[in-house]
Amino acid sequence: MKNKIKKQKKAKNKKGGGLSVKKENFSEWYSQIIEKAEVTDLRYAVKGFVVVRPWGAIAIENIYDLYEKELQKLGHKPCFFPTVIPEKNFKKEASHIKGFSPQVFWLEKIKGEGKLALRPTSETAFFQMYSLWIRGHRDLPLKLYQRANIFRYETKATRPLIRAREFYWIETHNSFETKNQAEKQVQEDIKITEKIMYQKLGIPFLALKRPEWDKFAGAIYTIGSDVLMPDGKVIQQPSTHMLGQNFAKVFNVKFKDEKEREQYVWQTCYGPAMSRILASVIAIHGDNSGLIMPFCISPIQIIIVPIYTSKNKKKIINESKKILKKIKQLNLRADIDFSDKRPGEKYYEWELKGVPLRLEIGEKEIKSKKAVLFIRDTKKRQIISISQLSKLISIGNQFDKRLKQKADKLIKGKIIDCKTKEQIKKVINDKKIARCNFCSIDKSGEKCAEIVEKNIGAEVRGILANKKEKPKGKCIICNKKAKHIVYIAKSY
Amino acid sequence: MKNKIKKQKKAKNKKGGGLSVKKENFSEWYSQIIEKAEVTDLRYAVKGFVVVRPWGAIAIENIYDLYEKELQKLGHKPCFFPTVIPEKNFKKEASHIKGFSPQVFWLEKIKGEGKLALRPTSETAFFQMYSLWIRGHRDLPLKLYQRANIFRYETKATRPLIRAREFYWIETHNSFETKNQAEKQVQEDIKITEKIMYQKLGIPFLALKRPEWDKFAGAIYTIGSDVLMPDGKVIQQPSTHMLGQNFAKVFNVKFKDEKEREQYVWQTCYGPAMSRILASVIAIHGDNSGLIMPFCISPIQIIIVPIYTSKNKKKIINESKKILKKIKQLNLRADIDFSDKRPGEKYYEWELKGVPLRLEIGEKEIKSKKAVLFIRDTKKRQIISISQLSKLISIGNQFDKRLKQKADKLIKGKIIDCKTKEQIKKVINDKKIARCNFCSIDKSGEKCAEIVEKNIGAEVRGILANKKEKPKGKCIICNKKAKHIVYIAKSY
Numbered sequence: 001m002k003n004k005i006k007k008q009k010k011a012k013n014k015k016g017g018g019l020s021v022k023k024e025n026f027s028e029w030y031s032q033i034i035e036k037a038e039v040t041d042l043r044y045a046v047k048g049f050v051v052v053r054p055w056g057a058i059a060i061e062n063i064y065d066l067y068e069k070e071l072q073k074l075g076h077k078p079c080f081f082p083t084v085i086p087e088k089n090f091k092k093e094a095s096h097i098k099g100f101s102p103q104v105f106w107l108e109k110i111k112g113e114g115k116l117a118l119r120p121t122s123e124t125a126f127f128q129m130y131s132l133w134i135r136g137h138r139d140l141p142l143k144l145y146q147r148a149n150i151f152r153y154e155t156k157a158t159r160p161l162i163r164a165r166e167f168y169w170i171e172t173h174n175s176f177e178t179k180n181q182a183e184k185q186v187q188e189d190i191k192i193t194e195k196i197m198y199q200k201l202g203i204p205f206l207a208l209k210r211p212e213w214d215k216f217a218g219a220i221y222t223i224g225s226d227v228l229m230p231d232g233k234v235i236q237q238p239s240t241h242m243l244g245q246n247f248a249k250v251f252n253v254k255f256k257d258e259k260e261r262e263q264y265v266w267q268t269c270y271g272p273a274m275s276r277i278l279a280s281v282i283a284i285h286g287d288n289s290g291l292i293m294p295f296c297i298s299p300i301q302i303i304i305v306p307i308y309t310s311k312n313k314k315k316i317i318n319e320s321k322k323i324l325k326k327i328k329q330l331n332l333r334a335d336i337d338f339s340d341k342r343p344g345e346k347y348y349e350w351e352l353k354g355v356p357l358r359l360e361i362g363e364k365e366i367k368s369k370k371a372v373l374f375i376r377d378t379k380k381r382q383i384i385s386i387s388q389l390s391k392l393i394s395i396g397n398q399f400d401k402r403l404k405q406k407a408d409k410l411i412k413g414k415i416i417d418c419k420t421k422e423q424i425k426k427v428i429n430d431k432k433i434a435r436c437n438f439c440s441i442d443k444s445g446e447k448c449a450e451i452v453e454k455n456i457g458a459e460v461r462g463i464l465a466n467k468k469e470k471p472k473g474k475c476i477i478c479n480k481k482a483k484h485i486v487y488i489a490k491s492y
Numbered sequence: 493m494k495n496k497i498k499k500q501k502k503a504k505n506k507k508g509g510g511l512s513v514k515k516e517n518f519s520e521w522y523s524q525i526i527e528k529a530e531v532t533d534l535r536y537a538v539k540g541f542v543v544v545r546p547w548g549a550i551a552i553e554n555i556y557d558l559y560e561k562e563l564q565k566l567g568h569k570p571c572f573f574p575t576v577i578p579e580k581n582f583k584k585e586a587s588h589i590k591g592f593s594p595q596v597f598w599l600e601k602i603k604g605e606g607k608l609a610l611r612p613t614s615e616t617a618f619f620q621m622y623s624l625w626i627r628g629h630r631d632l633p634l635k636l637y638q639r640a641n642i643f644r645y646e647t648k649a650t651r652p653l654i655r656a657r658e659f660y661w662i663e664t665h666n667s668f669e670t671k672n673q674a675e676k677q678v679q680e681d682i683k684i685t686e687k688i689m690y691q692k693l694g695i696p697f698l699a700l701k702r703p704e705w706d707k708f709a710g711a712i713y714t715i716g717s718d719v720l721m722p723d724g725k726v727i728q729q730p731s732t733h734m735l736g737q738n739f740a741k742v743f744n745v746k747f748k749d750e751k752e753r754e755q756y757v758w759q760t761c762y763g764p765a766m767s768r769i770l771a772s773v774i775a776i777h778g779d780n781s782g783l784i785m786p787f788c789i790s791p792i793q794i795i796i797v798p799i800y801t802s803k804n805k806k807k808i809i810n811e812s813k814k815i816l817k818k819i820k821q822l823n824l825r826a827d828i829d830f831s832d833k834r835p836g837e838k839y840y841e842w843e844l845k846g847v848p849l850r851l852e853i854g855e856k857e858i859k860s861k862k863a864v865l866f867i868r869d870t871k872k873r874q875i876i877s878i879s880q881l882s883k884l885i886s887i888g889n890q891f892d893k894r895l896k897q898k899a900d901k902l903i904k905g906k907i908i909d910c911k912t913k914e915q916i917k918k919v920i921n922d923k924k925i926a927r928c929n930f931c932s933i934d935k936s937g938e939k940c941a942e943i944v945e946k947n948i949g950a951e952v953r954g955i956l957a958n959k960k961e962k963p964k965g966k967c968i969i970c971n972k973k974a975k976h977i978v979y980i981a982k983s984y
Contacts, residue, residue, distance in 0.1 A: 043624055044617075046605060049574035051621055054636065057570045078549045082541035082658055083575075083610075083641060107610075108598040110645065113538060118575075118599075125536075129543055132535055138831075144546065149575060149641075153602065166574055339630075 021288055026231040030283060031160075037291045037353045039282070040160045048158035048165030055353060056161075056278065058299035060168055063274045064147060066196050066296070067170055074188065076143040076172055081125045083148075087115035089124040092250040096123065099217020103152040105165075118151040123218065123243070123269060126173040127251040134265060136256045137177055142265075143185075145172040161279035162235065162492060169273040175253060175265040182242060182266035186223060189240035189270040190466055193225050196272075197237060201294050202404035203227055203280050204411045205237055206433075208462035208487060211441035211449060220244035223465040226489065227280045228411055232431020233490040234461060237280060238272035284410070285377075285403050291354025292377050294403055295396035302327055302334040302392060303355045305346045307362035319366050323359065326389050332396070351376060356399045357392065359384070377402055415487070421455065421476060424488055428458045433489045437482035439475035445484075448477035452488060461487045513780055518723040522775060523652075529783045529845045531774070532652045540650035540657030547845060548653075548770065550791035552660055555766045556639060558688050558788070559662055566680065568635045568664055573617045575640075579607035581616040584742040588615065591709020595644040597657075610643040615710065615735070615761060618665040619743040626757060628748045629669055634757075635677075637664040653771035654727065654984060661765040667745060667757040674734060674758035678715060681732035681762040682958055685717050688764075689729060693786050694896035695719055695772050696903045697729055698925075700954035700979060703933035703941060712736035715957040718981065719772045720903055724923020726953060726981040727772060730764035776899050777869075783846025784869050786895055787888035794819055794826040794884060795847045797838045799854035811858050815851065818881050824888070843868060848891045849884065851876070869894055907979070913947065913968065916980055920950045925981045929974035931967035937976075940969035944980060953979045 019036070020028040034040050039056035052060065068078070084107065091097045105118040119125060126144065134142060151166050158164055172189075176182045190207045197203045205225040215222040219241040226234040247253070248264040257263055285292040295301055304324055308316040320336050327334040337346045343360070350358055360372040373384045377399065384391060416427045417435050424434040439445045441463055449460040463469065463484045471482040511528070512521040526532050531548035544552065560570070576599065583589045597610040611617060618636065626634060643658050650656055664681075668674045682699045689695045697717040707714040711733040718726040739745070740756040749755055777784040787793055796816055800808040812828050819826040829838045835852070842850055852864040865876045869891065876883060908919045910928040919926040931937045933955055941952040955961065955976045963974040 041621060041624070044574060044621065046574060046576060046578055046608065049576060051574070052572035054569035054571050057572050057638075060572070061570060077546035078553060079546050080544040080549050080552070080641075080660065082536060082538060082543070083643070084538060084541060084658070086538055105602070106600040108600055110597070111647075116538065129533060129536065132533070146549075149572075151575070155603075166576070168572065 019288060019290065022230060022286065026229070026283070029286075029288075033286055033290055033352075034160055034282060039278075039291075042160060046165075048154055048163075050160045050164065052168075052275070055299055059278055059281075059293065059297050060274045062297035062299070063196075063201075063277055064168075064170070066200055067192075067272060067274070068145075068147065070192055070196060071145055071170070071172065074143075074192070075141075076145045076174075079144045079146055081119075081122055081129075081146055081148070083119055084116040085119050085122070085125050086113070087117060089128055090117050092124060093218045093247055096218035096247075103154070105151050105153050119148070120150055120152045121269075121271065122146070122148070122150075122171055123173065123247055124251075127247045127253055127267070130173075130175055130265070131251050131253045134175060134253055134255050137258055140175060140177050140255060140265065141181065141185075142175045143172065144174075145170055159492075161275045161282075164275065167273050168275045169271055172268075172270045174268045174270075175248070176267070177255065177257065177263070177265070179244070179266050182244075182268050185268045186240050186242050187466070189238070189268070190223060190225070192270075193238045193240075193272065197225070197227075197277060197280075198404070200296050200400070201277065201281055202400060202407050203237070203277070203284055204404075204407050206234075206415075206461075206487060207465040209441070209465040210239075210462045211445065211460055211486075212443045213446045213449065214459075214462070216241040218243060218246055220246065224462065226461055226487070226491075227284070228414055228433060228489070229280070229283050229492070230431075232428070233492050234433065235276070235280060235492045237277060238270065240270040241268060243267040243269060284407050286354065287377075289379075290352035292403065293354035293356060295356045295399045298354065298356055299333065300335050300350075300353075300355050301332050301396060302357045302359060303350045304334065304336040304359045304361060305343055305350070306336065306338075307343050307360060312363055316361060316363065316366065320361050323361065323371070323386060323389070326386075327392065330390055330393060332392060347374070356396060375399065377406070418476065418488075424452075424458070424476070425456050428456060428488070428490060433461075433487055434458070435485060435487055436476045437471040437473045438484050438486040439478050439480045440483040441486060442483075445475075448475060451477050456488070458488050458490050461489055461491065463487070511780060511782065514722060514778065518721070518775070521778075521780075525778055525782055525844075526652055526774060531770075531783075534652060538657075540646055540655075542652045542656065544660075544767070547791055551770055551773075551785065551789050552766045554789035554791070555688075555693075555769055556660075556662070558692055559684075559764055559766070560637075560639065562684055562688060563637055563662070563664065566635075566684070567633075568637045568666075571636045571638055573611075573614055573621075573638055573640070575611055576608040577611050577614070577617045578605070579609060581620055582609050584616060585710045585739055588710035588739075595646070597643050597645050611640070612642055612644045613761075613763065614638070614640070614642075614663055615665065615739055616743075619739045619745055619759070622665075622667055622757070623743050623745045626667060626745055626747050629750055632667060632669050632747060632757065633673065633677075634667045635664065636666075637662055651984075653767045653774075656767065659765050660767045661763055664760075664762045666760045666762075667740070668759070669747065669749065669755070669757070671736070671758050674736075674760050677760045678732050678734050679958070681730070681760070682715060682717070684762075685730045685732075685764065689717070689719075689769060689772075690896070692788050692892070693769065693773055694892060694899050695729075695769070695776055696896075696899050698726075698907075698953075698979060699957040701933070701957045702731075702954045703937065703952055703978075704935045705938045705941065706951075706954070708733040710735060710738055712738065716954065718953055718979070718983075719776070720906055720925060720981070721772070721775050721984070722923075724920070724982060725984050726925065727768070727984045729769060729772060730762065732762040733760060735759040735761060776902070777895050778846065779869075781871075782844035784895065785846035785848060787848045787891045790846065790848055791825065792827050792842075792845075792847050793824050793888060794849045794851060795842045796826065796828040796851045796853060797835055797842070798828065798830075799835050799852060804855055808853060808855065808858065812853050815853065815863070815878060815881070818878075819884065822882055822885060824884060839866070848888060867891065869898075910968065910980075916944075916950070916968070917948050920948060920980070920982055925953075925979055926950070927977060927979055928968045929963040929965045930976050930978040931970050931972045932975040933978060934975075937967075940967060943969050948980070950980050950982050953981055953983065955979070 041051040224239040358374040427434040469485040533543040716731040850866040916926040961977040
């Protein structure tokens with residue numbers, strides 16, 4: 001009897017053609033969904049290198065587009081740097097090479113060249129040129145970015161879009177006259193993350209200044225953005241780095257200020273990974289029927305499903321085409337499903353792929369000059385008049401707002417103040433983030449962080465970067481006076 | 493006295509801050525212009541890998557945009573494939589590996605993987621997956637493309653944007669049910685080249701079916717597009733390849749047709765390189781003052797140069813900003829030069845960078861609600877009323893038309909019918925293309941082509957691909973009956 005119930009439950013859980021239930025087994029659900037919705041294909045057969053199929057590629061292109069427009073608006077300019085970095089560049093900044101060298105793919109030696117690395121990040125490519133381009137204060141600020149694929153030799157388990165050996169990102173590399181300007185850039189970077197990842201794509205995150213032992217190799221400090229995934233682990237999304245004058249000094253990037261004094265520039269960099277952001281979009285918004293794509297990046301925003309018999313097929317297809325034309329004139333991405341599947345199958349597939357809006361058009365709809373509008377997240381249907389298709393724009397915007405509100409609700413109550421190690425353990429087990437007093441995220445706190453990792457299996461992720469929080473009390477680990485309030489979580 | 497004249501001439505030739513005269517020394521002019529106009533920077537110090545600076549990168553992005561829009565309109569979908577290709581894939585098609593293996597960069601061996609190549613082209617990456625994705629005739633045609641950087645280990649001299657070890661291209665990989673459909677795709681590819689490279693960017697080209705000995709490694713036949721550069725050498729621009737079933741057979745890409753019979757697909761691929769197209773744009777349109785960017789891809793289409801004294805600076809800057817806003821509302825790419833250089837210096841620099849249109853705005857202009865419009869190619873000035881700024885759109889379109897007409901004129905009369913080897917020699921020396929009777933571009937003609945190469949120092953580039961030309965007479969080399977009319981030129 002018990003077995004029978006279990007089996008029924010299992011069958012029920014695998015709704016939607018065998019999809020796992022997201023809440024019960026997020027990891028399995030994620031692996032299934034990205035393959036079934038044709039986001040990626042893992043069968044390329046080289047560890048950590050996946051094929052991104054059109055549905056994923058167009059979404060990634062659309063995220064690129066959001067980012068590039070924003071960066072350009074803020075005065076960043078695009079450029080392209082070589083994929084290869086000479087070893088001699090790479091080795092110039094001591095802590096950079098220490099941090100990155102285990103992760104580097106090297107090319108087989110070629111004639112006439114020293115060793116060449118595939119870029120894991122491009123500071124050591126950019127700054128060599130910055131030393132040639134920057135002469136005087138009029139050359140500053142210099143804010144360049146490139147859209148690029150980068151390579152990291154991950155030896156741990158890889159996960160598609162989340163942890164890969166090749167991924168698709170943007171890297172900005174900036175140089176300023178003053179420390180203050182550089183720090184402002186770091187804050188602006190956080191705002192860019194907020195504008196795109198949170199405001200547009202509906203992914204809430206914590207902007208955290210990383211502990212000293214967890215900063216970018218070569219940086220003064222790093223601010224990461226942590227997204228809590230449905231399995232209770234946080235994933236690092238765009239991070240921004242205050243490089244100070246570390247790289248400027250080894251690459252000799254100097255300028256003459258207004259008084260003709262020679263000075264080193266102050267530098268920052270910022271690295272949003274489009275493929276990883278898409279992973280969070282999929283993880284946070286998706287449900288048991290599949291993906292839910294934000295309207296602003298969905299490859300198709302509105303899919304038209306014509307419903308016909310052999311008798312009225314021609315007429316309905318024609319009317320559907322007219323409607324498609326009208327929607328495209330609104331600058332929306334739309335398509336008609338002409339395949340010879342049954343309407344139910346089509347519904348299922350487009351829901352799996354997460355298309356925000358679906359228009360169902362049959363005989364009745366054409367007669368009444370209306371269409372049935374199905375909305376992916378609420379799964380509700382409503383009637384829309386063909387003469388009022390321009391409403392689709394605001395319906396799409398509302399769609400994205402709802403996704404954000406839902407994500408906000410999910411995260412709410414997931415950050416728990418803790419007073420004891422046992423509380424932290426419980427919070428982490430409950431797939432939440434612990435917030436507590438901590439001695440320090442400076443070098444001196446590393447031992448306490450190691451205890452957190454060893455005893456609780458979680459990481460000290462840092463302190464809030466855009467808000468000052470003052471601790472009252474003692475470090476939850478060593479009992480010394482707490483200097484910081486930290487956030488502790490499991491991580492990817 | 494003679495010496496003095498020479499020196500004056502030399503000085504005159506080096507107008508524009510030491511720029512070489514294009515006609516007299518194209519090669520030097522090209523090398524100077526791409527550095528001075530900040531298109532590329534060669535000082536990265538790895539042979540064949542250059543830095544593309546913002547001015548070049550934005551132009552390349554704009555060419556990408558033209559291409560991607562056109563491809564998507566024609567039913568191609570984007571995707572991303574790994575940069576690395578396993579050796580075992582790469583070696584599957586015998587003639588492919590034979591042709592490409594000398595050009596491959598390999599990664600240093602990593603744990604758990606076989607040898608990995610950096611893609612020199614991605615047939616052997618794509619078709620492995622096509623064998624998994626294609627099942628029935630409903631899965632066809634499959635037309636995917638990727639925007640990618642590719643790597644070729646050039647051992648000859650490299651030239652920025654022209655012959656590099658890394659370049660920026662698009663590759664389409666297509667599969668069809670029938671040979672006929674594949675051949676139609678090849679013809680459509682030529683039309684895409686024509687639409688973008690010729691109609692939009694004003695670069696005339698010859699679509700040539702390559703001789704058997706010069707086709708893409710693994711193809712049945714190849715159609716290249718040859719652009720005659722100002723130094724009299726042709727450069728291969730986008731080429732399209734009929735792969736037949738060669739790759740389908742080794743990668744086992746099969747489908748079931750309507751009668752449930754299993755068949756191999758027919759395949760084609762097409763590879764426009766954005767960086768190389770930009771090289772032709774620079775070479776064909778530029779003049780002794782610098783680049784001339786086509787309006788449709790220029791990073792800045794209209795530059796506003798405010799002309800002020802310390803007295804009226806604020807007013808004129810304000811008015812300029814208002815004008816900029818109006819121009820941007822027309823969806824045009826525009827900017828104001830706020831730098832504190834003199835107007836003459838600004839003019840010089842924007843002419844060097846090839847900005848199509850310049851608006852000069854001073855006290856007089858503001859009073860009369862007009863602006864001086866300088867046009868880069870004709871170097872003429874005209875007056876434009878501020879209330880009629882929307883005219884800039886048609887002025888920009890006319891600009892591009894003029895570039896195309898000028899390029900047409902340049903190429904006209906550069907293809908010369910030849911009856912003897914001596915004539916060919918003269919034509920090639922005159923920096924032109926020879927057209928003559930030839931035994932055959934099939935395997936049997938290779939010996940005659942070798943004689944052309946050895947004796948004349950030129951290459952048999954092929955026969956017209958989109959027009960049948962019937963020869964009357966004998967092969968200019970071997971005197972046997974001519975099967976083809978071929979085009980002979982020096983090449984890059």
